[in-house]
Amino acid sequence: MKELIAKYKEQGFRLTPQRLAILEYMDGNTSHPSAEDIYKHIKAAYPTVSFATVYNTLQALKDKGEILEITIDPQKKHYDPNPKPHHHIICMGCNKIGDIFEDYSEALRLPHHIVSEFKPVANHINFYGICKYCQKKQKRRN
Template sequence: MEKFLQKYREAGLKLTPQRIAILTFLDGNTGHPTAEEIFAAVRETHPTVSFATVYNTLQALKTRGQLTEVTINPERKHFDPNTEPHHHAMCSECDKIVDIFDDFSEALKLPKDVGAGFDGFSVTGNHVEFYGVCGDCTE
């Protein structure tokens, strides 16, 4: 547990009991939870936690590169604790998100003329989002 928390200390995050509960919930979580879902889960063990604490912690993690934000619906942001390069497939019906770890670098080609002001543009990374309807929602 100490090694787990050390990475957040090194990122400059003050570790309160409530923040530790949030971090523990996120650790290894592949469900891409929303702030509301994180709040509900953490509140079970920390009934005094506020939504503001959850939201502010998520923003602090995002700012420090410890979390990414994934948006299907602009009104419901999802959070991904996996900051390794990967892509997402998202169901537009149920908001389910799954990680895709394939490398699409070779398949993605920029046009020769990217646009004004982008002469000499060099790609340093990419992120692909696939939108559709999952098998559960099409049944």
């Protein structure tokens, strides 16, 4: 975190209080928050913060490769402060998202007819499941 801040300063990335609050909130956060989750949290300390600031900051961090934007919930984007490529599982009941750090890269070879049409750049596996809590909820219903 401190090294990160030093790096940003060096890069000329201005460290405003709002940005620092976002960085601090994201640091080590494994809840995969949406922009709104982040906005609400920052708003507690900075009541005048705007969505534009949250989105701009997330975009800047994404461009720097410091965070991951996750496309697994069709409703909205989620953000992950761990930029190392990894995968996710989402609960189909409550949308809770978990990290999968397994390395599947060896297995994810693309067929030739695809490689001749697309130059592969990255991949991300969306796993879908039911979390423990929602499994219980389902049982209660039966």
